Structure formats: structure tokens, C-alpha cells
Amino acid sequence: MSKHPRGEATRKAILAAAEQVFADVGYEAARMEDVAQVVGIRRPSIVYHFPSKQDLYDAVESDLFENMHAASRLALKQAQGPLERLLALLDAWLDYIVQRPTAARILQRLVADVTPRHGNPVRFSELALSDMDAVIEEGVRAGCFRPINTMLVINGVSAATLFYVCNGRQLGDARAYSPSDPDMLREFRALLHRTCCAAVLA
Amino acid sequence: MSKHPRGEATRKAILAAAEQVFADVGYEAARMEDVAQVVGIRRPSIVYHFPSKQDLYDAVESDLFENMHAASRLALKQAQGPLERLLALLDAWLDYIVQRPTAARILQRLVADVTPRHGNPVRFSELALSDMDAVIEEGVRAGCFRPINTMLVINGVSAATLFYVCNGRQLGDARAYSPSDPDMLREFRALLHRTCCAAVLA
Structure with missing residues (x-):
């Protein structure tokens, strides 16, 4: 989705944080806000890369x-x-x-x-x-x-x-x-x- | 907690429903309301038997x-x-x-x-x-x-x-x-x- 190196780095950081959150609390209880907090960005920045929790989990x-x-x-x-x-x-x-x-x-x-x-x-x-x-x-x-x-x-x-x-x-x-x-x-x-x-x- | 046969039957029905809900969605995502709905009672009736979700899960x-x-x-x-x-x-x-x-x-x-x-x-x-x-x-x-x-x-x-x-x-x-x-x-x-x-x- 993002071709810029900084966008790619953010995407990777989001994926790593999401993997930790999904491992810790499971799909149902995981919230995009929790992932954003781990990365240190705001929720809309995640939604730019992954429109929904399902997209992120997938x-x-x-x-x-x-x-x-x-x-x-x-x-x-x-x-x-x-x-x-x-x-x-x-x-x-x-x-x-x-x-x-x-x-x-x-x-x-x-x-x-x-x-x-x-x-x-x-x-x-x-x-x-x-x-x-x-x-x-x-x-x-x-x-x-x-x-x-x-x-x-x-x-x-x-x-x-x-x-x-x-x-x-x-x-x-x-x-x-x-x-x-x-x-x-x-x-x-x-x-x-x-x-x-x-x-x-x- | 309840010595009455009917109270005991309700308690067992709550436990069976809770087991299904915890199996389906896990502890974090499970809600007392979902369990109440399966049993066909209201949330306060569950709280009478199990004060918290932790008590119910335990x-x-x-x-x-x-x-x-x-x-x-x-x-x-x-x-x-x-x-x-x-x-x-x-x-x-x-x-x-x-x-x-x-x-x-x-x-x-x-x-x-x-x-x-x-x-x-x-x-x-x-x-x-x-x-x-x-x-x-x-x-x-x-x-x-x-x-x-x-x-x-x-x-x-x-x-x-x-x-x-x-x-x-x-x-x-x-x-x-x-x-x-x-x-x-x-x-x-x-x-x-x-x-x-x-x-x-x-």
C-alpha cells in the first residue's frame, strides 16, 4: 500500500505490535487502539495501512x-x-x-x-x-x-x-x-x- | 450459595452456558450479558450466583x-x-x-x-x-x-x-x-x- 520507506517501516511496526496484541488477548478482545498505543501512533495511522481489525489480523x-x-x-x-x-x-x-x-x-x-x-x-x-x-x-x-x-x-x-x-x-x-x-x-x-x-x- | 432446588438448577444452567461462551470467545471477550442471554435470564440473576466474570470463569x-x-x-x-x-x-x-x-x-x-x-x-x-x-x-x-x-x-x-x-x-x-x-x-x-x-x- 505504501511505497515510501517510512510508510513501510510504520507498516512493519504495526504488524509486529499487532502480533503481540493478538497473541496476548486473542482476536475478539484485541483493539486497534491497543496496537496503536504499542507502536506510539494514533488509531487513524493504523487505519491508513489496515482499514479494519480483520485486515490487520489477516x-x-x-x-x-x-x-x-x-x-x-x-x-x-x-x-x-x-x-x-x-x-x-x-x-x-x-x-x-x-x-x-x-x-x-x-x-x-x-x-x-x-x-x-x-x-x-x-x-x-x-x-x-x-x-x-x-x-x-x-x-x-x-x-x-x-x-x-x-x-x-x-x-x-x-x-x-x-x-x-x-x-x-x-x-x-x-x-x-x-x-x-x-x-x-x-x-x-x-x-x-x-x-x-x-x-x-x- | 443457593440451597433451593430451583436456585441450584439456575446455577447449573448458568455454568453450562458460561462454559459454552468461554469456549467460543475466550475469557477476555466473554460478557456476562451473553451468558444471561443463553440461559434466558437477566444479568442480575447471574450476579446473584456469580458476582463477577472472574468468579464465573473460575x-x-x-x-x-x-x-x-x-x-x-x-x-x-x-x-x-x-x-x-x-x-x-x-x-x-x-x-x-x-x-x-x-x-x-x-x-x-x-x-x-x-x-x-x-x-x-x-x-x-x-x-x-x-x-x-x-x-x-x-x-x-x-x-x-x-x-x-x-x-x-x-x-x-x-x-x-x-x-x-x-x-x-x-x-x-x-x-x-x-x-x-x-x-x-x-x-x-x-x-x-x-x-x-x-x-x-x-
Whole structure:
């Protein structure tokens, strides 16, 4: 929308602030005023870039899945064979949301919340789901995986990555952890790989 | 609060309606008026039973975990040995939220949302977390399980049950399913057991 460097910088600052606000309070409760306050601008300046809260949310969710897809493509390029490719995809998702915990909380909300996506819950997430479809179908066709589908792998295996990133402070003081702590992340990743193999291998 | 049968019936109707509203829109966006409308009473009648939205939410979350704990105790009574007990606990959680999908969505939100629980996210969930602690500790002590903890099993294994129940319509038309469909549930449960064994067995 804006071709000026300053306009672009403002747009990016709005998106970053909106991602934080949507992660914190969810789509329904988020207000354009809250986002404006985080950026330090007035509401009309946001409306210039994003006419409605729905537009703003859509831009955040779209950016989130576009970047996740880019990370996935990069990881898949370097992996050979169905199982190695599936583990590479899961690793890419895990690393992406560990670095971007606001994205993890927005995705986590998306599973519970039918509100922001109305009739089409996969308008943006289809990118990630298709990445998973392709890897699973390849493994099943090769006889390397059981007759399993994306739904079962998303729910049964990759759900764990969102919980791991979101739950750092949600399980009580005695069970608190930092999801980006290298030792913790290594232990969780090993667990994720074990559960993935158990889920899919024929 | 109310000792009269009619008051008790109203209280239960309010709790059921509130569970639906909190599941649909989350704590922040939920309004006492919406709950009153579902029940077919006026706002002051709710306030008589639950003075604030926080009180109402707390009653819903407390009821949810109390019932889940009761189902867990019943299941654990009939299971012998660490692995059988852990699978029985996971099965009890799965069956509980399949029957009560509003509970699944509230739990799912609870992971993303720091709002409703303020300083103590485990005020009510501690019941479920302690049930898991006891079973895990027993298995680790017996040398049957790896040195694993509740955090890793909650995130790495049981997260799947919430995703399975919440995601029935969230993965797009081509991947839609009914979580309570017996065949689907049997397939998912088998997957859950495989990932659980891979996660914990020494």
C-alpha cells in the first residue's frame, strides 16, 4: 500500500505490535487502539495501512504462515528420504516458533477459536498443511509410513511443538522452563523425533 | 450459595452456558450479558450466583478440572503397572474431552492465554498435573520409564488429545472429521498409545 520507506517501516511496526496484541488477548478482545498505543501512533495511522481489525489480523496470520512456509522449504531442500524430510519439517516448525513465541500463541488460539477465520479456517494455514500433506503422502506411497494422514500427524505429533513453546510459564513454578534453553530444546526435540517415528513408521 | 432446588438448577444452567461462551470467545471477550442471554435470564440473576466474570470463569474451570480428576481416579483404580496406568490416564483425559468439547477448547485457550489465571495459572489445573506427576514418578522410580517429567509428557504426548478434539473443523473441508466417530477415535487412540510408549519407555 505504501511505497515510501517510512510508510513501510510504520507498516512493519504495526504488524509486529499487532502480533503481540493478538497473541496476548486473542482476536475478539484485541483493539486497534491497543496496537496503536504499542507502536506510539494514533488509531487513524493504523487505519491508513489496515482499514479494519480483520485486515490487520489477516496480515499478521498471513505473514506468520508465509515465513513458516519459507523456513519449511529451506529445511526440506536439505533432507532426503521420507522420514528425514518429515523430521526436517517438524524441526523447522519447532525452531520457527521457538524464535517467535507470539506466533506459537496465535496458532494455539487458532485451534480453539473459530472466530477470526469465519467460513475458511485454512485460508492461511493451508500453506503449512500442504507442506505436511506432501511429505506424508511421499512416505506412505514409498511404503515407509503407515497409511497415516496429515490430520493425525498434525494432532498427534506436531501439536506438541505449540504446547512446548506456550507452556513455559503455564504449568506452575515447579515445572517452569525456558523453551529456548538449548538443553531443554535438545531434550524436547529428541522426544518429538521419537514420537514422530512411533506415529508414522510402518 | 443457593440451597433451593430451583436456585441450584439456575446455577447449573448458568455454568453450562458460561462454559459454552468461554469456549467460543475466550475469557477476555466473554460478557456476562451473553451468558444471561443463553440461559434466558437477566444479568442480575447471574450476579446473584456469580458476582463477577472472574468468579464465573473460575467456577467453570474448577468444575472442568474436578470432573476430569474424578474420571482419572476411576480409570487409575482399574489399572496396574506404570505404563498401563499412564495409558489409562491419557485415555480418561481423551474420553473426557471427546464427551465435553467445550472443555477441550477452554483448556486449549488456557495454554495460550495468560489472562484469566493472573499470577497462578495452575490454580485449578494442578489437580490434573498432579495426577500426571504421580503416574510418571512411579514409572521412573520403577525403572520402567526414562528420566522424563510431567512437562515433557503434557507437551509431548497429551497435547495431542486437545488438538484432536478441537481441530475437527479447523483443518479445512478436505481434512474434516468428527472426533467422536468411533473408528476415528480408535485410530487416534492407537496413535496416542504408540507416541506415549515412544516418549516414556526406558
